[in-house]
Amino acid sequence: MQDDDLYAIWPLRLARGSGPRYRQIADLIERAVAENRLQPGDRLPPQRGLAQRLGIDLTTVTRGYNEAGLRGLLDPRGAAGTFISRRAEPAALVLDLGMNLPPPPLGCDMQELLRRGLARVMGRQDVHVLMTYQLAGGSAAERAAGAQWLSQSAEPVDAGHVLVTPGAQAALAAVILACSQAGDAIVSEPLVYPGLLAAAEQLGRRVVVAETDDEGMTPTGLERACRESGSRLVYLNPTLQNPTTRTLTESRRCDLLRSAAACGAQVIEDDPYRLFLDAAPPTMASLAPASVFHISTLAKCLTPGLRTAYVLAPDLDSRAHVLASMRSFALMATPLMSALAAQWIASGAAQDILDGVRAEAQARQLMARRVLQGAAVLTQAEPAEGIHQWLALPAPWTANALARAARDEGLSVASSDAFRAGVDAPNAIRVSLGAEADRAQLEQALGTLAGLMRSRPQPPRAAMV
Known part of the structure; x- marks a missing residue:
C-alpha cells in the first residue's frame, strides 16, 4: 500500500488539548486497527515523512511509534520499515510441552523467507497449474529437490525413487498399505511414535513388540517377533527416537537389517530427527537400500506448515506400489507447499532454516x-540434541498423575502411555521444547514442571455434593 493510499484510509488529525501529540499518534493507530482501517502487515509511513505531513518534529513521531509498539500494535523490521503487527490471539490456557514441533529458527526472518520464496514460486510457475490437480508423487523438480534433501542422509539418492507426500503420517500409511495386508502385524519397539499406533489401528494392522535393550530393538527380538507374528514389516525410528531419544549405533543397524533380511521383512525407517544429530550413523536405507523405505519429513526440522515429506523407496516398483496406496486417501501433496519446499531447498533457504532451528533447539536443550x-x-546423554527430552520420574509420581497435575498448572506434557504399544509403560514423560515460540515462556513452563516434580502428588480432591 502506498503512503498516499494509507493516509486516505487513515486520516491523521492531532487536536489541541487532547493530550501529548506522541500519545495521540499511538491512539490514532490503535483506533485505526480496531476499526480495521489498518490491517496486520500494513506498512506505516516512514517517521520522517509522517513528521513532515503533520508539521511536527521527528522525535514526537518516534515517541508515538514507540508508544504504539509498547501496546503491541507495531512490528518494527529495521530498514524494511514499521508494520502493523498481527492481532494477538487470546492467551493460551496451556503452555505446550506436549507437541513435538521445531522451535522458531534462530536468526531467521520466516516471514521474509516465506514472502521471497512464494514470490519466486509465483514468478516461475503458472498460477493455474499450482491451483489444480497435479501428478501424485511430485513433479520432476520437486522429486529432485527431495533427492537433494535426502542426500544429506542417504547418498546417493535417485530422484526416480523419491515420492513427495503430504506429510510423514500420509507417507507412513501409504507404505503400510503397500507392504502389508489387513490383519498383518508390524514389528516395533515397546515405546513408539503414536502415529504408527493410530495408522495401524485405522488400517486394520496389528503392532507387535520386539525385545529391546538399552540401545533399542535387538536383532534376536526382531527375529522372534517376526517369527511368532508372521510379520514382514518392521518399523524403526532409529535416530533420536521418539520418545526415548535413543539412537541406534551403526553396528546395531547392520545387525537389525541382517535379521530383517533373514525373516524376509522390509523396514520402515522413520527418520524425522536425524538432521539434529551432528554425527548420526548411516541411514538404514544407505546400509540396505533394497529393503528399506526411508521417510524424511520437513515438519520436525523446518516447519509443519509445509506439509511435505519425502519417501525414498527401494526401487521403482515399490515406489509405484506406495504411490498407488497413497492415491486411495491423498491424491497429491499440496502443490503450492511442495513447490515452496523445493524452492527453499534449491535456494539454500531450507538449510538456513535448518541451521536456525538446530541452533535454537540446542539452546533450549541446554536450558532444559x-x-x-x-x-x-x-x-x-550429552550433548543434548533434538527437540524433546524423555524424563524418568521420581517416586512417588506416576506419569499419568504428573500429566494431570501439570494440566492443573496450565502445562501439557506427554505421558508414557501415549507411546505404549500394548505393554506396560515406564514411569516417564516426554517433554517437547519447540512448541512454545518464546524461549522465556518455555523456561517458565519448565520451571513450573520442575517444581511439580520436586513436590509430592496431592491427593484427589473430595467431590462436593
Missing part, C-alpha cells in the same frame, strides 16, 4: 537441562 536438573532423570 539446567532448569530440570535434579527434578528428574534425563535419559539423553
